[in-house]
Amino acid sequence: MITDAAIFRIDGVTKSYGGVKALDGVTLEAGVNEYMSLLGPSGSGKTTLLRVIAGFEVPDAGRVYFQGRDITDVPAHERGIGFVFQSFALFPHLTVRKNVAFGLMHGRTTVSAAETDTRTQAVIDMVGLSGMEDRGVDQISGGQRQRVALARTLIMQPKLVLLDEPLGALDANLRGRMRNELRAIRERMGVTFLHVTGSETEALAMGDSVVVLDRGRIIQAGKPDDVYSNPASPAVAHFLNRFNLFSGKLSQGLFTGPFGTVPAPKTTRALEDVYAIRYDRVRARPLGSVTNGPALQASFIASEYLGSSVMNFFETPDGKVVEVEHHLSLGAPETFEARQDYILTWTPDQAIVFGQESNR
Amino acid sequence: MTDATDAIAVPNRRGSSWLILPGIIWMALFMVLPILMICYVSFWTQTTFNISSTPTLASWKQFFASDTYTGALWTTVRIWLIVLFTTFAIGYPTALFVGLFVKSKTLSTVLLVICVIPFWTSFLIRVLAWRPMLGKEGAINIILMKLHIISHPIEVLLFTELSVIIGMTQIYCVFMVGPIAFMLGRIDRNIIEAARDLGAGFGRIFWKIIFPLSLPGVIVGAIFVSVMVLGEFATSGALSGRKVNLLGNIIVTQVGSLKWAMASVTGVILTVVMGMVIAAFLRIVDLKQEL
Numbered sequence: 238m239i240t241d242a243a244i245f246r247i248d249g250v251t252k253s254y255g256g257v258k259a260l261d262g263v264t265l266e267a268g269v270n271e272y273m274s275l276l277g278p279s280g281s282g283k284t285t286l287l288r289v290i291a292g293f294e295v296p297d298a299g300r301v302y303f304q305g306r307d308i309t310d311v312p313a314h315e316r317g318i319g320f321v322f323q324s325f326a327l328f329p330h331l332t333v334r335k336n337v338a339f340g341l342m343h344g345r346t347t348v349s350a351a352e353t354d355t356r357t358q359a360v361i362d363m364v365g366l367s368g369m370e371d372r373g374v375d376q377i378s379g380g381q382r383q384r385v386a387l388a389r390t391l392i393m394q395p396k397l398v399l400l401d402e403p404l405g406a407l408d409a410n411l412r413g414r415m416r417n418e419l420r421a422i423r424e425r426m427g428v429t430f431l432h433v434t435g436s437e438t439e440a441l442a443m444g445d446s447v448v449v450l451d452r453g454r455i456i457q458a459g460k461p462d463d464v465y466s467n468p469a470s471p472a473v474a475h476f477l478n479r480f481n482l483f484s485g486k487l488s489q490g491l492f493t494g495p496f497g498t499v500p501a502p503k504t505t506r507a508l509e510d511v512y513a514i515r516y517d518r519v520r521a522r523p524l525g526s527v528t529n530g531p532a533l534q535a536s537f538i539a540s541e542y543l544g545s546s547v548m549n550f551f552e553t554p555d556g557k558v559v560e561v562e563h564h565l566s567l568g569a570p571e572t573f574e575a576r577q578d579y580i581l582t583w584t585p586d587q588a589i590v591f592g593q594e595s596n597r
Numbered sequence: 598m599t600d601a602t603d604a605i606a607v608p609n610r611r612g613s614s615w616l617i618l619p620g621i622i623w624m625a626l627f628m629v630l631p632i633l634m635i636c637y638v639s640f641w642t643q644t645t646f647n648i649s650s651t652p653t654l655a656s657w658k659q660f661f662a663s664d665t666y667t668g669a670l671w672t673t674v675r676i677w678l679i680v681l682f683t684t685f686a687i688g689y690p691t692a693l694f695v696g697l698f699v700k701s702k703t704l705s706t707v708l709l710v711i712c713v714i715p716f717w718t719s720f721l722i723r724v725l726a727w728r729p730m731l732g733k734e735g736a737i738n739i740i741l742m743k744l745h746i747i748s749h750p751i752e753v754l755l756f757t758e759l760s761v762i763i764g765m766t767q768i769y770c771v772f773m774v775g776p777i778a779f780m781l782g783r784i785d786r787n788i789i790e791a792a793r794d795l796g797a798g799f800g801r802i803f804w805k806i807i808f809p810l811s812l813p814g815v816i817v818g819a820i821f822v823s824v825m826v827l828g829e830f831a832t833s834g835a836l837s838g839r840k841v842n843l844l845g846n847i848i849v850t851q852v853g854s855l856k857w858a859m860a861s862v863t864g865v866i867l868t869v870v871m872g873m874v875i876a877a878f879l880r881i882v883d884l885k886q887e888l
Contacts, residue, residue, distance in 0.1 A: 291790075291794060293790050293793075293794075312793075313790070313793045313794055314793045314794070314795075314796050314797060314798055315796070316794075317796070318794070319794065320790070320791065320794040322787045322790075322791060324785065324787055326785060326787035326788045326790070326791040327788075327791075328788060328791075328792070328806060329788070329810070330809050330810055339792065339795055339797070339805075340795030340796055340797075343792070343795070343796070343797040343801040343805055344795055344796030344797060345796040345798075346796070389791075389795065390794075390795075393795060393796065
């Protein structure tokens with residue numbers, strides 16, 4: 238019974254390993270034809286979540302629904318959900334063609350030999366592996382193996398494909414290319430992808446929606462730009478790896494931190510008082526310059542050239558590293574003297590402030 | 598680029614080749630030379646109490662003309678095939694359990710060590726221990742009679758071909774289990790899950806993924822078992838009551854009565870049979886690629 242556009246839904250799923258909760262009451266759903274990315278640090282339970290949906294793990298509590306049907310007790314090989322492994326898990330003794338055709342040849346539904354051949358060839362062509370059909374899987378490159386893994390899953394025409402850090406085993410260059418390709422292939426097939434990753438850039442770039450997981454709980458879900466500009470908690474801000482975080486005290490619309498007491502116009506309720514300012518919002522001024530906003534004295538350590546921007550690292554007297562990003566489109570980068578002190582400042586409206594005493 | 602690698606590789610090759618010299622000397626003295634000697638002696642002239650190096654085919658003709666000798670050859674081949682089958686039939690499921698289904702590496706190591714415990718006693722003790730088990734008044738018959746499953750002791754258990762097969766299976770099974778369990782243990786569990794995810798049931802996964810990937814282990818195990826069973830004489834001597842004569846037993850008897858020429862003929866034939874068996878197994882799987 239399909240009541241909504243959700244392709245799958247998990248409801249209060251809990252899973253523990255030896256007393257440690259890998260998943261703690263996770264509820265999540267994804268729509269038809271959607272690219273959802275699942276961001277979390279290692280140990281956050283994201284792989285466990287995929288394995289529960291795929292049927293490799295049985296949840297201790299909660300239900301899993303797929304296409305409106307409760308599949309919690311359906312074995313993995315009868316679910317019809319695709320799974321792409323981080324290590325690709327190709328069959329080492331079979332050729333590219335046999336790897337791709339495996340599901341059609343040995344799966345639940347029997348398909349005629351002629352149809353198997355046509356479908357295999359079509360998928361191989363689609364992922365761009367034409368000419369490699371009869372190679373062994375140890376005779377092809379990492380990117381090609383990734384394509385075999387994807388083709389092997391897509392040939393079964395699943396409505397949902399789970400990808401467990403699919404780009405993790407590739408080098409940076411290839412990862413960028415495969416990102417575009419994954420999106421293009423998904424759009425062509427019209428299936429839902431649930432993509433697990435530990436990389437915030439990958440999660441933000443690829444997903445139509447992003448779900449942030451921490452210690453077995455979903456701590457935020459939403460559109461990438463929404464999650465990026467409005468992290469729901471200090472933990473999310475931390476995972477996004479785009480914010481300098483300062484602890485301090487929020488009181489009556491004012492935040493007191495290492496940079497002084499500044500107005501906090503935009504606050505979000507959280508268990509601890511944390512001040513978050515994006516790397517590219519911070520400016521470094523020479524020592525002695527007058528600022529009427531926050532002022533944080535820090536010494537310059539090093540800078541890192543990132544192509545479109547320069548990342549400068551400063552260290553506060555108490556040893557905390559503050560990152561300052563300068564976009565090169567905004568002009569040539571300033572040069573800083575190593576071991577010299579500077580004043581870091583920013584416009585208070587651009588900060589995101591978390592606190593128990595918040596106005597929202 | 599090739600020049601550079603050659604420049605590095607050549608002195609290495611020259612510098613390291615002496616490492617295998619002790620091995621070569623050892624093998625030449627204690628394997629190649631004795632084999633050549635056996636071949637040579639098999640053409641010597643044997644009289645009742647003496648042997649001379651006059652070349653003759655007499656011993657070879659005698660081997661193939663006598664039912665005792667050709668019979669021993671066929672018995673050897675038959676027992677070898679049966680034991681190969683029984684060790685595989687018992688060993689493969691055991692290895693499957695130890696190597697694949699036991700998830701903890703520690704537990705699977707412990708189980709493999711348990712398989713090796715019988716080897717803590719000597720070979721002969723292990724063989725002879727079957728006598729009080731299988732005998733007419735042995736443990737098995739006593740238990741079966743106490744349970745009233747049988748009224749008279751089963752006599753075929755000891756001093757028959759069956760007892761030889763039981764004994765050999767027990768002794769050599771572990772050599773089948775070890776290599777297979779090792780290969781199964783190396784299979785990436787994700788591969789099996791991937792096959793499941795593609796809709797394959799356990800039977801398909803076993804025949805299309807697990808068994809082919811474990812095949813090198815089966816071949817190594819089969820070679821171990823084959824080489825040892827083909828050269829056997831102690832188990833058949835101790836458990837068959839001299840009713841089962843293998844090529845190994847023939848050699849022992851001939852050497853005992855100083856019939857060196859006949860012992861050599863049998864030895865050459867045994868070596869050739871083993872060589873063919875190993876070559877045949879190696880044709881099935883390219884071990885160089887797998888290990």
